[in-house]
Amino acid sequence: MAIGPLDLELGGRLDEVTVAYQTWGELNEAGDNAAIVLHALTGDSQAGGDGGWWEPMIGPGRPLDTDRLFVICANILGGCQGTTGPASLDPLTGRPYGMRFPLITIGDIVAAQRALVERLGVTRLIAIGGSIGGFQALEWATRHPDLVGAVVPVAATGALDPQGIAMNEIGRRAIMADPNWRGGEYLSEGVFPADGLAIARMVGMVTYHSKESMELRFGRNPAVRPSLYPSFGATFDVEGYLHYHGAGLVRRFDANSYLYLTRAMDQYDVARDGGEAYWLGQIAAPVLLVGIRSDWLFPPDAIQRLHRRLQALGKGATYVEIDSPHGHDAFLKEWGQLATLLTPFLRDQTGARA
Amino acid sequence: MAIGPLDLELGGRLDEVTVAYQTWGELNEAGDNAAIVLHALTGDSQAGGDGGWWEPMIGPGRPLDTDRLFVICANILGGCQGTTGPASLDPLTGRPYGMRFPLITIGDIVAAQRALVERLGVTRLIAIGGSIGGFQALEWATRHPDLVGAVVPVAATGALDPQGIAMNEIGRRAIMADPNWRGGEYLSEGVFPADGLAIARMVGMVTYHSKESMELRFGRNPAVRPSLYPSFGATFDVEGYLHYHGAGLVRRFDANSYLYLTRAMDQYDVARDGGEAYWLGQIAAPVLLVGIRSDWLFPPDAIQRLHRRLQALGKGATYVEIDSPHGHDAFLKEWGQLATLLTPFLRDQTGARA
Numbered sequence: 188m189a190i191g192p193l194d195l196e197l198g199g200r201l202d203e204v205t206v207a208y209q210t211w212g213e214l215n216e217a218g219d220n221a222a223i224v225l226h227a228l229t230g231d232s233q234a235g236g237d238g239g240w241w242e243p244m245i246g247p248g249r250p251l252d253t254d255r256l257f258v259i260c261a262n263i264l265g266g267c268q269g270t271t272g273p274a275s276l277d278p279l280t281g282r283p284y285g286m287r288f289p290l291i292t293i294g295d296i297v298a299a300q301r302a303l304v305e306r307l308g309v310t311r312l313i314a315i316g317g318s319i320g321g322f323q324a325l326e327w328a329t330r331h332p333d334l335v336g337a338v339v340p341v342a343a344t345g346a347l348d349p350q351g352i353a354m355n356e357i358g359r360r361a362i363m364a365d366p367n368w369r370g371g372e373y374l375s376e377g378v379f380p381a382d383g384l385a386i387a388r389m390v391g392m393v394t395y396h397s398k399e400s401m402e403l404r405f406g407r408n409p410a411v412r413p414s415l416y417p418s419f420g421a422t423f424d425v426e427g428y429l430h431y432h433g434a435g436l437v438r439r440f441d442a443n444s445y446l447y448l449t450r451a452m453d454q455y456d457v458a459r460d461g462g463e464a465y466w467l468g469q470i471a472a473p474v475l476l477v478g479i480r481s482d483w484l485f486p487p488d489a490i491q492r493l494h495r496r497l498q499a500l501g502k503g504a505t506y507v508e509i510d511s512p513h514g515h516d517a518f519l520k521e522w523g524q525l526a527t528l529l530t531p532f533l534r535d536q537t538g539a540r541a
Numbered sequence: 542m543a544i545g546p547l548d549l550e551l552g553g554r555l556d557e558v559t560v561a562y563q564t565w566g567e568l569n570e571a572g573d574n575a576a577i578v579l580h581a582l583t584g585d586s587q588a589g590g591d592g593g594w595w596e597p598m599i600g601p602g603r604p605l606d607t608d609r610l611f612v613i614c615a616n617i618l619g620g621c622q623g624t625t626g627p628a629s630l631d632p633l634t635g636r637p638y639g640m641r642f643p644l645i646t647i648g649d650i651v652a653a654q655r656a657l658v659e660r661l662g663v664t665r666l667i668a669i670g671g672s673i674g675g676f677q678a679l680e681w682a683t684r685h686p687d688l689v690g691a692v693v694p695v696a697a698t699g700a701l702d703p704q705g706i707a708m709n710e711i712g713r714r715a716i717m718a719d720p721n722w723r724g725g726e727y728l729s730e731g732v733f734p735a736d737g738l739a740i741a742r743m744v745g746m747v748t749y750h751s752k753e754s755m756e757l758r759f760g761r762n763p764a765v766r767p768s769l770y771p772s773f774g775a776t777f778d779v780e781g782y783l784h785y786h787g788a789g790l791v792r793r794f795d796a797n798s799y800l801y802l803t804r805a806m807d808q809y810d811v812a813r814d815g816g817e818a819y820w821l822g823q824i825a826a827p828v829l830l831v832g833i834r835s836d837w838l839f840p841p842d843a844i845q846r847l848h849r850r851l852q853a854l855g856k857g858a859t860y861v862e863i864d865s866p867h868g869h870d871a872f873l874k875e876w877g878q879l880a881t882l883l884t885p886f887l888r889d890q891t892g893a894r895a
Contacts, residue, residue: 197774290774349755349779350747356780357711357743360787363771364736366720370771382718389711390744393704398837401703407810417717417724420551420644420804425703426710433714450774456761483752483837 190302193264199289203278206303207269208261211235211245212253218310219336222251222533223300224260225316225323228391228448229440231268234260243522250529251315259307263323264299265291265447273443274374285443286371293319293455297326301334309334313536315529317341317477317518318485319448322455329457332471337536339529341477341518344489345457345467351484354394355449358387362442371443384442385416385433387449392432397481397514401425467500474504475532477525479517505532544656547618553643557632560657561623562615565589565599566607572664573690576605576887577654578614579670579677582745582802583794585622588614597876604883605669613661617677618653619645619801627797628728639797640725647673647809651680655688664688667890669883671695671831671872672839673802676809683811686825691890693883695831695872698843699811699821705838708748709803712741716796725797738796739770739787741803746786751835751868755779821854828858829886831879833871859886 193204209232214221224234224241235245235258245251251258262270265288273288280287300323304312314327314335321343328338347355362368365383369376396404405425414422415430457466476494478487487508497504507528511517518525542562547555563586568575578588578595589599589612599605605612616624619642627642634641654677658666668681668689675697682692701709716722719737727733750758759779768776769784811820830848832841841862851858861882865871872879 286773346761348752349759349761349777350750350752352761352777353743353747353755353779353783356777356783357740357747359772360736360740360743360770361715361718364715364719364740382714386711386714386718386740389707389714393707393711396704398702398704398840401707405703407700407703407706416714418713419640419800421808423703423706423710423807425707429707429710446773453777454775486752 188303188306190299190306193295193299193302195289196292196294197290201271201289204264204271204299204302205269205275206261206264206271206299208232208259208303209235210307211258212256214257214308218308220255221257221259221304221309221312223304223312223314223327224251224258225314225320226260226263227316227318227320228452229436229445230320231266232260232262234258240519244525244529250526250533252533256313257309259304259309261300261303263296263448265296265444265451267441267444270299272441273371273447274441283374285374288443288447290450291447292451293322293326294330296451297323297330300327301331304334311336313337313339313533315339315341318343318515319452319455321485322452325457328470328472328474329466330469332469335472337472337475337532338470339475339477339532342479342482342485342515344485344493345463346455347453348489351394352453354390355453358390359446359449361386361390362446368442373442379437380442381437384437384440384445385430387445388433388436389429392429394484395514395516397483397512399481399512400514403512463496464500467497467502470497470502473532473536474502475529476504476506477518477528478506478508479513479515480508480510481512482515482517484515542657542660544653544660547649547653547656549643550646550648551644555625555643558618558625558653558656559623559629560615560618560625560653562586562613562657563589564661565612566610568611568662572662574609575611575613575658575663575665576667576669577658577681578605578612579668579674580614580617581670581672581674582806583790583799584674585620586614586616588612594873598879598883604880604887606887610667611663613658613663615654615657617650617802619650619798619805621795621798624653626795627725627801628795637728639728642797642801644804645801646805647676647680648684650805651677651684655685658688665690667691667693667887669693669695672697672869673806673809675839676806679811680809682824682826682828683820684823686823689826691826691829691886692824693829693831693886696833696836696839696869698839698847699817700809701807702843705748706807708744709807712744713800713803715740715744716800722796727796733791734796735791738791738794738799739784741799742787742790743783746783748838749868749870751837751866753835753866754868757866817850818854821851821856824851824856827886827890828856829883830858830860831872831882832860832862833867833869834862834864835866836869836871838869
C-alpha cells in the first residue's frame, strides 16, 4: 500500500513510501480488534499462513486468534521485501537508492506502520514482536499510546547494549569491505556483496544462538557438508551451519537493508528525547515482557530491569520467561511455551471485543 | 634459535624451524628451576620486561620470581614474531610459505617449545599460560609429563566449544574473503588483507571482553574518534574501539598466521587420540586451574568441570577464580588478583629448588 510521504525522525523525507503487508482475520466495525505482528531484522510480512515465520502463533484458536483478531504484519521501512528501502528505486533518479537512502529509525518504521493501519481503519491494536520487533512494540506503546491496547515486547529491552552494537558493526564492516559493495551501488552495477553479507549473517547467527544450543546441536562434530567457502584443515559442523545460513541470507536479503536496519537497531533507545521515565510513563496499555533464559543478545536480567522500572512507574507490566536453551531465536522456535505464555494475556486483552 | 626439523602431528614436516624466545632470570645447574610462559593467539615472546604483555607477573619478587626462576617465553610455531610461520620464507621456494605452510596443532607448538627448552638445558619446568596458552599448558602436562613440575592453565579448558569455533570461522572468512588475501599469496604480491584481518580482530575483541565490561567501558556513548572505516549515521564509542584494535593488529600481525593459529585453536582437544581420562591421567604435576567470572569464551563452569574430572582421577588440582568484569582478557589486566592467586602455588612448586 502506498502511504504517501514520510518525514523522518533524523531529518530528511521519503516522498513515496510503499508498505508491503499481509493480514489474517477480519477487522470489526469499530476497528478495535487488530494486532500488529512486528518482525525482526531480516523478517518479512509473511508472519502467518503456510511457511510464515510465526505461523503457529497466528490462526483460528491460536494465540493470535484470527476468529477474533485482525492480524497485520508489514515489512518494515528500510527492508527489502516489498516495503520502501535502499533497494527501492529512488523516484528522483530511477535507480536504487543505495546509500542515498535516508537514515531511518525504529520510530520511522513504526510511523510507517501507523500510516498503514490508519488506512486500514484500525482504531486500536495489540503490538507484538521479538528482537527489533520488540523495539517496535515499545515504540508503539510509548509514542502511539492512543492506538495501543496491549503490548508484548519479546526478547527485547529499550536499547541495544554495546556488545550488540559491536556485533552489528562487525557485520556492517564485512559488507562495506566487500569490493562488490561498491559504496552501496552494487545493484546499479550488477554485482552483489555476497561474501560480506554472508559474514554479517554468520555474526548474527552466533548472537541468535546460545553457547548451550550450539553445544547441544553441533558440539565439536566434524562438518557434514562440503564447505561453501575456501577452507583448510578439518572443519566442524558449526562452520557448515554458518556457511549455509550466510549463503541463505544472500539469496533473499539486500545488503544495504542490512546496513540501515542494523544501524536503526543500534540507534534505538526508548528513552531518547525526554528520558526513560517520561516515555515509559506514556504507556497506557498493559505490557507483557517476554524473556528467554539463554538469550545473550537481550538477556533476561536486562528485561527484568525494564520490568521493574515499569512497575516502579505504576504500569501494568508482567514478566514471563521462556525456559529454552535456544537463545535469542527461541521466540521463533518454542511454540508450545509461547502459546502457554501469550494466550492468557492476549485473551484478556481481546475478550471484551471478541 | 634453530631447532632443526619438526615432524608434524597431522603429517608433513618443517625442515628448518626457528623459535624466537626471550628469557628472564638464570637457569640453575640442575636445569630444574624453569618456567615457560605460553602466549595467546596474537602474542609474542616479550612476556616480561618493559612493555611485556605479562610484565607484572615476571621479575624479582613477582609471581614468576626471577630471583628463583628461569622464565622462558617463545613465540609459537605458526606465529609471526620471529618463530617459523606462514610468513616465513619456504626454503624450497625462497618465498613466504603462505598457504603452503603445513597444518599445525597445539601439539606441534608445544613440541617446538620442548625442542627449545631441551637445547637450553631445562630438565623441569612450570608451564603457565592463558587462553590458547592454557591449551599449551595442558598439552605440556598431558603429553610431556616427564618435564612438567607444575601447570597453570588460565582461562582455558581442554577444547574450544562450537561458539568459539564459530567466532574463529567468522574471522577466517573475513580474511579469506578480502580480495587482497589472494589465496594467501599477499606477501609475494605486495598487498595485505587489512580489511579482513581487522574484521577478524574485531570479532576476537568481542570475545575477549564481556557484556559487563563493554557496558562499563562504552555503554551507548557516542564515538570519540573519527571512524577509521566507511560508516554512516551516528556511531558509538564501542565501534571506534573495535576499529582501533582492528587497525592495530593489522600493523603487527600476519593474516595467514591468524588463519593457522585459529585453526589450531579449533582443533585442539586434550582428549584426542586416546580419550580424556587417559590423557588427564598422564598428568604428573600439580594443576592450578584459573577461571574468570565474566569470561564467556572459556566460562568458569566449563573450567570447573575440567577441575572435577581431574579430581575424580585423583589428580592434585585446584580451581581458583578471578572476580573480574573484564571477561577473557582479565588474565592480561587483573594483576593484583593474579598475583594473589598464583603466588602461593608457584612458591610451593619452586620453593624446594630456590
